[in-house]
Amino acid sequence: MASIQLRQVKKTFGPVNVIQGIDLHINDGEFVVFVGPSGCGKSTLLRLIAGLEQVSAGYILIDGNDVTHAPPYDRGLSMVFQSYALYPHMSVYDNIAFSLRTQGMDKGSIARRVDEAARMLQLGDYLDRKPKALSGGQRQRVAIGRAVVRNPSAFLFDEPLSNLDAALRADTRLEIARLHKQLGSTMVYVTHDQTEAMTLADRIVVLQGGRIMQANTPYDLYERPDNTFVAEFIGSPKMNLMACAGDSAQHLHIANGPTLEAPAFHCATAHQIGIRPEHLSLCGADTALLQGSIEQIEYLGADSCLHVKREDGSMITVRVAGRSRCAPGETVHLTAALESVHVFDVAGQSLRR
Numbered sequence: 441m442a443s444i445q446l447r448q449v450k451k452t453f454g455p456v457n458v459i460q461g462i463d464l465h466i467n468d469g470e471f472v473v474f475v476g477p478s479g480c481g482k483s484t485l486l487r488l489i490a491g492l493e494q495v496s497a498g499y500i501l502i503d504g505n506d507v508t509h510a511p512p513y514d515r516g517l518s519m520v521f522q523s524y525a526l527y528p529h530m531s532v533y534d535n536i537a538f539s540l541r542t543q544g545m546d547k548g549s550i551a552r553r554v555d556e557a558a559r560m561l562q563l564g565d566y567l568d569r570k571p572k573a574l575s576g577g578q579r580q581r582v583a584i585g586r587a588v589v590r591n592p593s594a595f596l597f598d599e600p601l602s603n604l605d606a607a608l609r610a611d612t613r614l615e616i617a618r619l620h621k622q623l624g625s626t627m628v629y630v631t632h633d634q635t636e637a638m639t640l641a642d643r644i645v646v647l648q649g650g651r652i653m654q655a656n657t658p659y660d661l662y663e664r665p666d667n668t669f670v671a672e673f674i675g676s677p678k679m680n681l682m683a684c685a686g687d688s689a690q691h692l693h694i695a696n697g698p699t700l701e702a703p704a705f706h707c708a709t710a711h712q713i714g715i716r717p718e719h720l721s722l723c724g725a726d727t728a729l730l731q732g733s734i735e736q737i738e739y740l741g742a743d744s745c746l747h748v749k750r751e752d753g754s755m756i757t758v759r760v761a762g763r764s765r766c767a768p769g770e771t772v773h774l775t776a777a778l779e780s781v782h783v784f785d786v787a788g789q790s791l792r793r
Protein backbone atom coordinates (compact mmCIF):
# COMPACT_ATOMS: atom_id res chain seq x y z
CA MET A 441 0.00 0.00 0.00
CA ALA A 442 1.21 3.49 -0.73
CA SER A 443 0.36 7.15 -0.91
CA ILE A 444 0.79 8.92 -4.26
CA GLN A 445 1.61 12.59 -4.45
CA LEU A 446 1.50 14.80 -7.53
CA ARG A 447 3.20 18.19 -7.24
CA GLN A 448 2.65 20.75 -10.00
CA VAL A 449 2.60 17.98 -12.59
CA LYS A 450 2.48 19.23 -16.18
CA LYS A 451 2.47 17.42 -19.49
CA THR A 452 2.71 18.85 -22.97
CA PHE A 453 2.44 16.97 -26.23
CA GLY A 454 4.16 19.26 -28.74
CA PRO A 455 2.51 22.66 -28.35
CA VAL A 456 -0.50 21.32 -26.44
CA ASN A 457 -0.68 21.61 -22.65
CA VAL A 458 -2.61 18.49 -21.75
CA ILE A 459 -1.95 18.53 -17.98
CA GLN A 460 -1.64 22.04 -16.59
CA GLY A 461 -0.17 21.86 -13.10
CA ILE A 462 -1.86 19.20 -11.00
CA ASP A 463 -1.42 19.04 -7.22
CA LEU A 464 -3.00 15.97 -5.65
CA HIS A 465 -2.30 13.79 -2.62
CA ILE A 466 -3.79 10.30 -2.85
CA ASN A 467 -3.81 8.72 0.59
CA ASP A 468 -2.64 5.24 1.43
CA GLY A 469 -5.57 2.87 0.83
CA GLU A 470 -7.72 5.51 -0.84
CA PHE A 471 -9.88 4.79 -3.91
CA VAL A 472 -9.60 7.85 -6.16
CA VAL A 473 -11.53 8.14 -9.44
CA PHE A 474 -10.61 10.55 -12.25
CA VAL A 475 -13.59 11.75 -14.29
CA GLY A 476 -14.07 14.49 -16.86
CA PRO A 477 -15.11 15.00 -20.47
CA SER A 478 -13.31 13.26 -23.31
CA GLY A 479 -9.81 14.69 -23.82
CA CYS A 480 -9.57 16.33 -20.37
CA GLY A 481 -6.40 14.36 -19.58
CA LYS A 482 -7.64 11.53 -17.32
CA SER A 483 -5.71 8.75 -19.04
CA THR A 484 -2.63 10.89 -19.47
CA LEU A 485 -2.57 11.64 -15.75
CA LEU A 486 -2.87 7.92 -14.93
CA ARG A 487 -0.11 7.07 -17.41
CA LEU A 488 2.13 9.72 -15.82
CA ILE A 489 1.61 8.05 -12.43
CA ALA A 490 2.37 4.66 -14.01
CA GLY A 491 5.54 6.00 -15.64
CA LEU A 492 4.23 5.16 -19.13
CA GLU A 493 4.56 8.88 -19.96
CA GLN A 494 7.23 11.27 -18.70
CA VAL A 495 6.14 14.51 -16.98
CA SER A 496 7.10 17.79 -18.68
CA ALA A 497 7.40 19.47 -15.24
CA GLY A 498 6.65 18.71 -11.61
CA TYR A 499 7.17 15.72 -9.33
CA ILE A 500 5.55 12.39 -8.56
CA LEU A 501 6.15 10.79 -5.17
CA ILE A 502 5.13 7.30 -4.08
CA ASP A 503 5.22 6.83 -0.32
CA GLY A 504 7.30 9.99 -0.13
CA ASN A 505 9.93 8.71 -2.60
CA ASP A 506 10.54 10.74 -5.73
CA VAL A 507 9.73 8.46 -8.70
CA THR A 508 9.36 11.25 -11.27
CA HIS A 509 12.00 9.72 -13.51
CA ALA A 510 11.74 6.09 -12.39
CA PRO A 511 10.73 3.52 -15.02
CA PRO A 512 7.31 1.84 -14.66
CA TYR A 513 8.72 -1.43 -13.25
CA ASP A 514 10.43 0.44 -10.39
CA ARG A 515 7.23 2.12 -9.16
CA GLY A 516 5.61 -0.97 -7.61
CA LEU A 517 2.28 -0.26 -9.32
CA SER A 518 -0.01 -2.55 -11.32
CA MET A 519 -2.11 -1.24 -14.17
CA VAL A 520 -5.32 -2.75 -15.58
CA PHE A 521 -6.30 -1.65 -19.08
CA GLN A 522 -9.63 -1.45 -20.89
CA SER A 523 -8.32 -3.89 -23.50
CA TYR A 524 -7.36 -6.61 -20.93
CA ALA A 525 -3.97 -7.11 -22.67
CA LEU A 526 -3.88 -10.88 -21.99
CA TYR A 527 -1.52 -13.29 -23.77
CA PRO A 528 -3.88 -15.22 -26.10
CA HIS A 529 -1.71 -18.36 -26.33
CA MET A 530 -1.40 -18.78 -22.54
CA SER A 531 -3.90 -20.32 -20.12
CA VAL A 532 -5.56 -18.21 -17.45
CA TYR A 533 -3.15 -19.69 -14.89
CA ASP A 534 -0.10 -18.81 -17.00
CA ASN A 535 -1.39 -15.31 -17.71
CA ILE A 536 -1.79 -14.65 -14.00
CA ALA A 537 1.52 -16.32 -13.12
CA PHE A 538 3.52 -14.66 -15.90
CA SER A 539 4.96 -11.66 -14.05
CA LEU A 540 5.82 -13.79 -11.00
CA ARG A 541 7.77 -16.23 -13.19
CA THR A 542 9.71 -13.38 -14.79
CA GLN A 543 10.59 -12.21 -11.27
CA GLY A 544 12.05 -15.69 -10.63
CA MET A 545 9.60 -16.62 -7.86
CA ASP A 546 9.56 -20.31 -6.88
CA LYS A 547 6.77 -22.56 -8.18
CA GLY A 548 5.14 -23.18 -4.79
CA SER A 549 4.81 -19.47 -4.00
CA ILE A 550 3.47 -18.76 -7.50
CA ALA A 551 0.82 -21.49 -7.12
CA ARG A 552 -0.22 -20.11 -3.74
CA ARG A 553 -0.57 -16.56 -5.05
CA VAL A 554 -2.40 -17.55 -8.24
CA ASP A 555 -4.82 -19.77 -6.29
CA GLU A 556 -5.53 -17.01 -3.80
CA ALA A 557 -6.18 -14.46 -6.58
CA ALA A 558 -8.31 -16.97 -8.51
CA ARG A 559 -10.40 -17.62 -5.40
CA MET A 560 -10.80 -13.89 -4.74
CA LEU A 561 -11.96 -13.28 -8.31
CA GLN A 562 -13.93 -16.52 -8.75
CA LEU A 563 -11.66 -17.75 -11.52
CA GLY A 564 -10.91 -21.18 -10.00
CA ASP A 565 -12.90 -23.09 -12.63
CA TYR A 566 -11.25 -21.37 -15.57
CA LEU A 567 -7.53 -21.66 -14.83
CA ASP A 568 -6.88 -24.09 -17.71
CA ARG A 569 -8.79 -22.11 -20.32
CA LYS A 570 -7.33 -19.77 -22.91
CA PRO A 571 -8.61 -16.16 -22.91
CA LYS A 572 -10.65 -16.67 -26.09
CA ALA A 573 -12.81 -19.22 -24.23
CA LEU A 574 -13.80 -16.60 -21.61
CA SER A 575 -16.46 -13.87 -21.54
CA GLY A 576 -15.37 -10.23 -21.48
CA GLY A 577 -16.07 -10.03 -17.76
CA GLN A 578 -13.99 -13.14 -17.05
CA ARG A 579 -11.13 -11.81 -19.18
CA GLN A 580 -11.13 -8.58 -17.22
CA ARG A 581 -11.10 -10.56 -13.97
CA VAL A 582 -7.99 -12.39 -15.26
CA ALA A 583 -6.38 -9.03 -16.01
CA ILE A 584 -7.23 -7.90 -12.47
CA GLY A 585 -5.90 -11.21 -11.09
CA ARG A 586 -2.63 -10.61 -12.88
CA ALA A 587 -2.41 -7.23 -11.18
CA VAL A 588 -3.35 -8.67 -7.77
CA VAL A 589 -0.66 -11.39 -7.64
CA ARG A 590 2.07 -8.81 -8.07
CA ASN A 591 1.04 -7.44 -4.69
CA PRO A 592 1.43 -3.85 -5.90
CA SER A 593 1.63 -0.81 -3.67
CA ALA A 594 -1.23 0.66 -5.74
CA PHE A 595 -3.56 -0.35 -8.57
CA LEU A 596 -4.16 1.86 -11.59
CA PHE A 597 -7.30 1.15 -13.64
CA ASP A 598 -7.83 2.74 -17.07
CA GLU A 599 -11.54 2.39 -17.92
CA PRO A 600 -11.47 -1.33 -17.07
CA LEU A 601 -15.19 -1.92 -17.59
CA SER A 602 -15.76 0.00 -20.83
CA ASN A 603 -15.83 -3.10 -23.04
CA LEU A 604 -18.42 -4.92 -20.94
CA ASP A 605 -22.18 -4.91 -21.36
CA ALA A 606 -24.35 -3.23 -18.73
CA ALA A 607 -25.00 -6.31 -16.55
CA LEU A 608 -21.36 -7.46 -16.52
CA ARG A 609 -20.26 -3.92 -15.82
CA ALA A 610 -22.43 -3.80 -12.73
CA ASP A 611 -21.16 -7.20 -11.51
CA THR A 612 -17.49 -6.43 -12.15
CA ARG A 613 -17.90 -3.02 -10.49
CA LEU A 614 -19.07 -4.76 -7.34
CA GLU A 615 -16.10 -7.12 -7.52
CA ILE A 616 -13.67 -4.22 -7.76
CA ALA A 617 -15.34 -2.59 -4.74
CA ARG A 618 -15.05 -5.88 -2.83
CA LEU A 619 -11.41 -6.24 -3.86
CA HIS A 620 -10.64 -2.77 -2.57
CA LYS A 621 -12.27 -3.56 0.75
CA GLN A 622 -10.48 -6.89 1.03
CA LEU A 623 -7.00 -5.69 0.02
CA GLY A 624 -7.20 -2.16 1.43
CA SER A 625 -4.95 -1.06 -1.45
CA THR A 626 -4.60 2.38 -2.94
CA MET A 627 -6.56 2.45 -6.21
CA VAL A 628 -6.64 5.10 -8.92
CA TYR A 629 -9.34 4.61 -11.51
CA VAL A 630 -10.24 6.41 -14.73
CA THR A 631 -13.79 6.23 -16.04
CA HIS A 632 -16.42 7.93 -18.18
CA ASP A 633 -19.13 6.33 -16.13
CA GLN A 634 -20.68 8.39 -13.34
CA THR A 635 -22.18 5.39 -11.61
CA GLU A 636 -18.73 3.80 -11.35
CA ALA A 637 -17.28 7.05 -10.04
CA MET A 638 -20.05 7.63 -7.49
CA THR A 639 -20.15 4.05 -6.20
CA LEU A 640 -16.45 3.17 -6.14
CA ALA A 641 -14.71 6.38 -5.13
CA ASP A 642 -13.66 7.53 -1.71
CA ARG A 643 -12.82 10.71 -3.62
CA ILE A 644 -13.66 11.82 -7.16
CA VAL A 645 -11.29 14.14 -9.02
CA VAL A 646 -13.14 16.10 -11.73
CA LEU A 647 -10.80 17.21 -14.49
CA GLN A 648 -11.37 19.72 -17.26
CA GLY A 649 -8.73 20.94 -19.72
CA GLY A 650 -5.93 19.32 -17.71
CA ARG A 651 -6.89 21.04 -14.45
CA ILE A 652 -8.68 19.83 -11.32
CA MET A 653 -12.09 21.46 -11.09
CA GLN A 654 -12.86 19.82 -7.73
CA ALA A 655 -11.64 16.80 -5.75
CA ASN A 656 -13.96 15.56 -3.04
CA THR A 657 -16.18 12.75 -1.82
CA PRO A 658 -19.05 11.74 -4.12
CA TYR A 659 -21.49 13.18 -1.58
CA ASP A 660 -19.76 16.55 -1.37
CA LEU A 661 -19.37 16.87 -5.14
CA TYR A 662 -23.06 16.23 -5.55
CA GLU A 663 -24.29 18.34 -2.65
CA ARG A 664 -21.70 21.13 -2.70
CA PRO A 665 -20.25 21.61 -6.18
CA ASP A 666 -17.62 24.36 -6.21
CA ASN A 667 -18.53 25.57 -9.67
CA THR A 668 -21.03 25.23 -12.51
CA PHE A 669 -18.76 22.82 -14.38
CA VAL A 670 -18.87 20.26 -11.56
CA ALA A 671 -22.54 21.06 -10.86
CA GLU A 672 -23.46 20.14 -14.43
CA PHE A 673 -20.98 17.30 -14.86
CA ILE A 674 -21.99 15.29 -11.77
CA GLY A 675 -25.60 14.12 -11.77
CA SER A 676 -27.86 12.88 -14.52
CA PRO A 677 -29.98 14.48 -15.88
CA LYS A 678 -27.77 17.46 -15.24
CA MET A 679 -28.48 20.35 -12.88
CA ASN A 680 -30.77 23.12 -14.20
CA LEU A 681 -29.02 26.50 -14.26
CA MET A 682 -31.13 29.65 -14.45
CA ALA A 683 -30.34 33.35 -14.54
CA CYS A 684 -30.78 35.32 -11.34
CA ALA A 685 -29.60 38.55 -9.76
CA GLY A 686 -28.74 39.20 -6.15
CA ASP A 687 -28.35 42.04 -3.70
CA SER A 688 -26.39 42.67 -0.55
CA ALA A 689 -29.52 42.16 1.59
CA GLN A 690 -29.30 38.38 0.88
CA HIS A 691 -31.99 38.40 -1.78
CA LEU A 692 -31.97 36.36 -4.95
CA HIS A 693 -34.17 37.59 -7.76
CA ILE A 694 -34.93 34.72 -10.11
CA ALA A 695 -35.40 35.83 -13.72
CA ASN A 696 -39.12 35.49 -14.53
CA GLY A 697 -39.66 34.29 -10.99
CA PRO A 698 -39.94 35.35 -7.37
CA THR A 699 -37.38 36.81 -4.97
CA LEU A 700 -35.93 34.48 -2.34
CA GLU A 701 -34.21 35.18 0.94
CA ALA A 702 -30.97 33.21 0.79
CA PRO A 703 -28.73 33.84 3.81
CA ALA A 704 -26.59 30.76 3.05
CA PHE A 705 -25.02 32.52 0.05
CA HIS A 706 -23.02 35.64 -0.78
CA CYS A 707 -25.92 36.95 -2.84
CA ALA A 708 -24.52 40.32 -3.97
CA THR A 709 -22.67 38.82 -6.96
CA ALA A 710 -25.22 36.10 -7.78
CA HIS A 711 -25.58 35.35 -11.48
CA GLN A 712 -27.16 31.88 -11.73
CA ILE A 713 -29.10 29.53 -9.52
CA GLY A 714 -28.88 25.77 -9.91
CA ILE A 715 -31.53 23.21 -8.99
CA ARG A 716 -31.23 19.49 -9.67
CA PRO A 717 -34.12 17.89 -11.61
CA GLU A 718 -35.02 15.63 -8.66
CA HIS A 719 -35.23 18.61 -6.29
CA LEU A 720 -37.98 20.32 -8.29
CA SER A 721 -41.54 19.31 -7.54
CA LEU A 722 -44.97 20.27 -8.82
CA CYS A 723 -46.89 22.79 -6.71
CA GLY A 724 -49.71 25.35 -6.87
CA ALA A 725 -49.32 28.69 -8.65
CA ASP A 726 -49.12 30.67 -5.37
CA THR A 727 -45.96 28.90 -4.10
CA ALA A 728 -44.18 28.48 -7.45
CA LEU A 729 -40.53 29.36 -8.02
CA LEU A 730 -40.79 28.59 -11.71
CA GLN A 731 -43.42 27.81 -14.27
CA GLY A 732 -43.54 26.62 -17.83
CA SER A 733 -45.21 24.29 -20.23
CA ILE A 734 -44.34 20.65 -20.68
CA GLU A 735 -42.72 19.97 -24.05
CA GLN A 736 -41.87 16.32 -23.61
CA ILE A 737 -42.12 13.53 -21.05
CA GLU A 738 -39.63 10.67 -20.84
CA TYR A 739 -40.89 7.66 -18.91
CA LEU A 740 -37.96 5.71 -17.41
CA GLY A 741 -39.79 3.15 -15.25
CA ALA A 742 -38.81 4.13 -11.73
CA ASP A 743 -39.20 7.80 -12.62
CA SER A 744 -40.07 10.22 -15.43
CA CYS A 745 -38.35 13.33 -16.76
CA LEU A 746 -40.50 16.30 -17.67
CA HIS A 747 -38.88 18.73 -20.10
CA VAL A 748 -40.43 22.10 -19.38
CA LYS A 749 -40.14 25.27 -21.47
CA ARG A 750 -40.14 28.49 -19.46
CA GLU A 751 -41.57 31.81 -20.65
CA ASP A 752 -38.12 33.03 -21.72
CA GLY A 753 -37.70 29.94 -23.92
CA SER A 754 -35.15 28.21 -21.66
CA MET A 755 -35.64 24.53 -20.88
CA ILE A 756 -35.60 22.89 -17.47
CA THR A 757 -35.78 19.24 -16.52
CA VAL A 758 -37.88 17.91 -13.66
CA ARG A 759 -37.60 14.38 -12.35
CA VAL A 760 -40.67 12.89 -10.72
CA ALA A 761 -41.21 9.44 -9.24
CA GLY A 762 -42.96 6.78 -11.33
CA ARG A 763 -45.19 7.69 -14.26
CA SER A 764 -46.21 11.33 -14.43
CA ARG A 765 -49.90 12.14 -14.73
CA CYS A 766 -49.03 15.36 -16.61
CA ALA A 767 -49.36 15.69 -20.38
CA PRO A 768 -47.33 17.56 -23.01
CA GLY A 769 -48.63 21.10 -23.47
CA GLU A 770 -49.78 21.38 -19.85
CA THR A 771 -48.64 24.37 -17.78
CA VAL A 772 -46.87 23.32 -14.57
CA HIS A 773 -45.75 25.23 -11.47
CA LEU A 774 -42.58 24.13 -9.76
CA THR A 775 -40.95 24.62 -6.40
CA ALA A 776 -37.80 23.45 -4.57
CA ALA A 777 -36.61 23.54 -0.98
CA LEU A 778 -34.16 26.40 -0.40
CA GLU A 779 -31.59 23.89 0.98
CA SER A 780 -31.40 22.27 -2.46
CA VAL A 781 -30.69 25.52 -4.32
CA HIS A 782 -27.13 26.30 -5.52
CA VAL A 783 -25.95 29.83 -6.36
CA PHE A 784 -23.04 30.80 -8.63
CA ASP A 785 -21.35 34.05 -9.68
CA VAL A 786 -20.67 35.20 -13.24
CA ALA A 787 -17.44 33.13 -13.33
CA GLY A 788 -19.42 30.03 -12.34
CA GLN A 789 -17.98 29.82 -8.80
CA SER A 790 -20.21 28.73 -5.95
CA LEU A 791 -21.37 31.52 -3.63
CA ARG A 792 -22.12 29.21 -0.72
CA ARG A 793 -20.95 30.76 2.52
Ligand SMILES: Nc1ncnc2c1ncn2[C@@H]1O[C@H](COP(=O)(O)OP(=O)(O)OP(=O)(O)O)[C@@H](O)[C@H]1O
Pocket residue numbers: 453458476477478479480481482483484485632
Ligand atom coordinates in the same frame (compact mmCIF):
# COMPACT_ATOMS: atom_id res chain seq x y z
N1 LIG B 1 0.79 10.65 -27.24
C1 LIG B 1 0.07 11.73 -27.48
N2 LIG B 1 0.46 12.64 -28.39
C2 LIG B 1 -0.26 13.77 -28.62
N3 LIG B 1 -1.39 14.07 -27.97
C3 LIG B 1 -1.85 13.21 -27.05
C4 LIG B 1 -1.14 11.99 -26.75
N4 LIG B 1 -1.82 11.34 -25.78
C5 LIG B 1 -2.90 12.11 -25.50
N5 LIG B 1 -2.91 13.22 -26.26
C6 LIG B 1 -3.92 14.30 -26.21
O1 LIG B 1 -4.03 14.72 -24.88
C7 LIG B 1 -5.39 15.04 -24.55
C8 LIG B 1 -5.79 14.24 -23.35
O2 LIG B 1 -5.85 12.87 -23.69
P1 LIG B 1 -6.31 11.75 -22.65
O3 LIG B 1 -6.30 10.45 -23.38
O4 LIG B 1 -5.52 11.88 -21.42
O5 LIG B 1 -7.80 12.22 -22.36
P2 LIG B 1 -8.95 11.47 -21.61
O6 LIG B 1 -9.53 12.45 -20.67
O7 LIG B 1 -8.47 10.18 -21.05
O8 LIG B 1 -9.94 11.23 -22.82
P3 LIG B 1 -10.94 10.03 -23.14
O9 LIG B 1 -11.98 10.09 -22.08
O10 LIG B 1 -11.49 10.38 -24.49
O11 LIG B 1 -10.16 8.76 -23.13
C9 LIG B 1 -6.19 14.74 -25.80
O12 LIG B 1 -6.42 15.95 -26.47
C10 LIG B 1 -5.30 13.83 -26.59
O13 LIG B 1 -5.54 13.98 -27.97
